[in-house]
Amino acid sequence: MIISKNWLNEFIDLKNISTDELVKTLNSIGLEVDGVTTIIAPKKVVVAKVMSKEKHPDAEKLSICQVDTGNEVLQIVCGAKNVEAGQFVAVSLEGAQIGDITIKRAKLRGVESNGMICSSTELGFAKINDGIMVLDNSIGELTLGKELCEYPLFNDELIEIELTPNRGDCLSINGIARDLSAALDINLKEKKPFKDVDNAEGIRRILNVHFSDGIDGNLNIKAIELLNNIENTLKVKLRLASIEELKDNAIENLLSYTTHASGVLFNAVDLSKLCNECEQISLDVKTKENKEFVIKYKDKELAIAGITQNEEFKIDKDSKKIIIIANYVNPKIIANTHKNYKNTDIYRSFRGSEPELNIGIDYLFNLLQLNKNIKIYGSSCQNTPSKEKISINCNISELENMIGQSCEKNDVVKILKRLGFELSIAEDNLYLKVPFYRHDINNSADICEEIVRMIGIDNIKPKPLDFYELNRTN
Missing domain, CATH: 3.30.56.10 (Phenylalanyl-tRNA Synthetase; Chain B, domain 1)
Structure with a gap:
């Protein structure tokens, strides 16, 4: 990770x-x-703006750019195919150390060049494209002449x-x-909830989902429509490239980005590939023999236990109407069923993904809402079965005996609350409910381990083992 x-x-x-x-x-x-x-x-790499671009008279693959660096306009010869007038770019000024190269004034095919417009890899970052790195305000307010290293990203x-x-x-x-x-002992930042825009067209205009009884899994299905081609922000590209998950499809990138951020798993389906002529499409969600749920369109299985099965309906660069499926399946079900479904990535679902789907939905759709070329359909189709959390009862004395030293009750309560446990207290007795995302917590010994983790094993005072031989009479 x-x-x-x-x-x-x-x-x-x-x-x-x-x-x-x-x-x-x-x-x-x-x-x-x-x-x-x-x-x-590197130092001396600044935010700049390409003011104009002309072809180099003696080199077909080179362009002559006039670039505003805040204090002056520099002429820079650039060989990147994607450089265009109006772009904000990262420019290495004279004296900047880029890898083993010190940037100097030079002539390229007889034309003076006073710096270099940089790609992400030239600056020591992961590769995001085959040309220069185009800056946008996802990194912060773009100020001409400001050094790139002053931006947190x-x-x-x-x-x-x-x-x-x-x-x-x-x-x-x-x-x-x-x-x-x-x-x-630091509070988490408040998460921004997603809100549909006023008068948003409802999802049921294009999609109807029927959930059978007894489905053991969480589903939240929403829909979007791409009104034009979209592109990911620089922040999304750089972060995904750094974890080697950057793809060519902008929506797939946002799904991967949201999963890495929130832990919620997503699938995406191209509605037109299900039925190009249909105004409304109906899906069925049913349970199979090992309690895994399956999402079906007519006789075709789109996903089983949250895992995409039918590559035929995956989104591509031409997709317009897309349904986005946030899902959670108990990892015990995945353990019992994954052998039936070959060549599928179960790494996250097998270990236990985030069951609170709204964490991922809010994160993803707040990002989507920033793009004017994306229409978000209102409301969603959901299945959230009612489940009881595991209850564990223990007392402070029991925990202290396991830990080997006394603990402040207030500290224990604070740790468990921050970890997401629901609890009530009666004298020294703790009545706990385990959050759904903690599949590994089953008893008071597991609770003890959580407290020791947060106190720090190095902060537990060592003491000798007391060993007594019992008197035996025969």
Whole structure:
């Protein structure tokens, strides 16, 4: 699991926490850090704007650009195919150190060039395209002449975490932030709920979903329509490229981006590939023999247990009307059924994805709503079965005996609440309800482990083992 401190900071305020302290905390709570990589743009690389572009008179593949760097307009010869007038770009000024190269004034095919318009890879970041990197306001307000390293996205740390198989709840930025909230005693930032725009056309104009009784899984189905071609923001591209999940399709990228951020799993289906002439399409959701649910259109299975089965209906660059399916299936069902479905990616669902689907829906559709070329249909088709959370009763004395030292009751309560447990207290007795995303919590010993993780094993005072030989009379 790869996270970045900048991305994590969108969920929990870490401005006063150093990277060293963050890494130490992650290790102490059982989220083992494999490595940390600092990614920072070189000095003297600034935000600039391409004012004009002309063909080089003696080189077909080169362009002569006039570029405003805030203090002056520089002439720069550029070989990238995607450079255009009006773009905001990253420009290396004279004296900038780009890898092993120091930028100098030069002549390219007889034309003076006073800097370099850069790609993401030239600046030491992941590859997002085959040309120069075009800047947008997803990184912050674009100010001509401002050094790129002053933007948090270009001055960050990538942290790679090795997770044990039982911690599927931490396969997201949100899940790791939740654990850090308990360990550092810092509140999580409030999540912005998504709201349909006034007078939005309802989803039932184009889609009807029938849910059979007894479906053991959460589903939230919404619909969008692409009014024009869309492109991902630079922030989305860079972050996905850094975790090696950047694809050619903008919607697929947003689904991957949201899953990495929230832990909620998504599928997307092209409605026109189901029925190009239909004004309204009907889907059925039924349960199969191992309690896995299947989403069907007529006799065709679109997804089983949340896993896409039919590649025929996947979205592509020409897709217009798209249904987006957020889903959760109990990982025990995945364990019993995954052998029946070959060549499917079950890494997240097998370990336990985020069951609170609105976390992902809100995150994704707040992003989609920023793009004027996307029409979002109002409301959704949902299935959220009523389930009882696992109840665990324990008392402070029992926990102290397992830990081996006394604990402040208020500290124990605070830790468990920040980790998402519901609890009530009667004297020293704790009555707990386990959050659905913690599939690994079953008894008071597991509760003890959570408290020890957050206190820190190094903060448990060592003491000798008392061993007594019992008197035996025969």
